[in-house]
Amino acid sequence: MGISKKLEIIYHNGQPDGIRSIRRHLSTMTTYVIPRPLLSEAKKLSGINRPGIYYLISENDDNKIAQIYIGQTRNGVVRLDDHNRSKDFWNKAIMFLADNKTFSLDMISGLEAYAIGKAHDSKRYKVENSVNPKYEIDEYDLPLIEEVYEEIQFIMATQGYKMDNTKVTLNEANTLHTTRNGILAFGVYDGENFEVLEGSEIDIKRKCHSATMEKQRQTALANGNIVCVDMKYKLTVSVSFTSPSSAAMFVLGGSINGWVEWKDKDGKTLDELYRK
Numbered sequence: 001m002g003i004s005k006k007l008e009i010i011y012h013n014g015q016p017d018g019i020r021s022i023r024r025h026l027s028t029m030t031t032y033v034i035p036r037p038l039l040s041e042a043k044k045l046s047g048i049n050r051p052g053i054y055y056l057i058s059e060n061d062d063n064k065i066a067q068i069y070i071g072q073t074r075n076g077v078v079r080l081d082d083h084n085r086s087k088d089f090w091n092k093a094i095m096f097l098a099d100n101k102t103f104s105l106d107m108i109s110g111l112e113a114y115a116i117g118k119a120h121d122s123k124r125y126k127v128e129n130s131v132n133p134k135y136e137i138d139e140y141d142l143p144l145i146e147e148v149y150e151e152i153q154f155i156m157a158t159q160g161y162k163m164d165n166t167k168v169t170l171n172e173a174n175t176l177h178t179t180r181n182g183i184l185a186f187g188v189y190d191g192e193n194f195e196v197l198e199g200s201e202i203d204i205k206r207k208c209h210s211a212t213m214e215k216q217r218q219t220a221l222a223n224g225n226i227v228c229v230d231m232k233y234k235l236t237v238s239v240s241f242t243s244p245s246s247a248a249m250f251v252l253g254g255s256i257n258g259w260v261e262w263k264d265k266d267g268k269t270l271d272e273l274y275r276k
Contacts, residue, residue: 007158012045013038021045022155029098029148031155034077036091039084042077049076051105052097053112053152056083056090056128057161060216064240065161068119069128072112073097074105089128094159096152110137110145118149122163123198123237126223162240176262176270178251181206185251187244187262189270194247194258195240202226204233206253213249244270 006025013019019042022031029052034042042048051074058067067089073079080093097103103111113135119127137145153163175197176187185200204226208214220226225237241247244258252261259271 005154007155013041019045022158024151024155027151028102029096029151032077032093032095032097033159034080034093034095036084036093039077039080039093045077048095048097049078050097050099051076051103051108052095053108053115054079054093054095055115055156056080056087057092057094058089059091065125067126067128070112070116070119072108074108087128094156096148096155106138107141107144107148109133109135110141111148113137114145114149115152118163124162124240125237126225174264176264178248178261178263180252180261183252187247189244189262189274191274193240193242194244194262195238196235196247196251198235198238200235200251202233202235202250203252208249208253209255210246210249213246217250 008023008025010021011018012021018035019038020031020033022033023029030047030050032042032045032048051072053070053072056069056071057065060066069083069087069090071079071083073095076097077095083090083093113133114137116127116129116132119125119129120132156163174188176189178185181203183201183203185202186197187200188195188197202217204217204221208217217226220235220239221233225235225239226233227236228234239247239250241250244262245256246258248256248258248261259274260269262270264273
């Protein structure tokens with residue numbers, strides 16, 4: 001059994017999707033979740049002008065991260081004013097702020113560089129930080145940076161955002177696949193969401209029966225998440241879906257029952273593995 005963790009959440013305007021502050025028991029860091037339309041209101045909160053790092057997020061129709069930008073701030077929420085004027089893509093900011101004694105300037109710079117690197121490595125979404133900061137993390141600072149990032153990763157997960165690397169070894173027991181129509185694609189299922197893995201082939205010529213799913217594929221093509229390699233279209237990132245069938249439709253087009261389409265290395269369908 002894992003270690004229990006206690007979180008305290010304040011819903012500042014009484015709405016579950018409004019401004020929230022989150023704090024883990026005994027932590028010196030506070031998380032602020034700020035919808036962009038409520039940025040002015042968030043400035044009224046006490047403690048929100050402290051130093052730290054922040055994520056600017058653009059969510060897709062399934063409330064998953066589509067685009068992300070990571071930055072550092074020495075004056076808390078005030079830093080977002082510049083982004084409110086200059087960046088159009090984001091609809092939510094998540095700030096991780098600590099007292100000045102906890103986050104030195106070197107700590108902030110190191111944490112920013114570490115978080116940007118992790119975002120690029122995850123292959124889950126488009127990262128707006130095109131260049132990693134040229135900041136060298138001191139070996140004595142690295143353990144604390146890793147510890148703080150682990151907390152950030154946990155808090156983000158409680159908000160429905162997975163930050164870990166999606167790279168999965170393809171011969172692992174939990175990896176599923178499809179080979180229909182010569183298309184080779186891989187995925188994993190956690191009992192709730194189905195993730196089609198980076199490198200999977202996409203039958204882009206066969207249109208989806210769902211207009212929403214077809215639009216998602218065309219968007220992925222436009223932003224480079226699907227590219228043509230050696231006459232085959234492949235995913236350059238892993239993509240998460242709310243059901244195995246929507247994942248199968250995204251990959252194969254048409255209308256597909258993902259519960260019988262996705263199979264493990266022994267040929268057992270997802271239906272056999274989870275429902276029987």
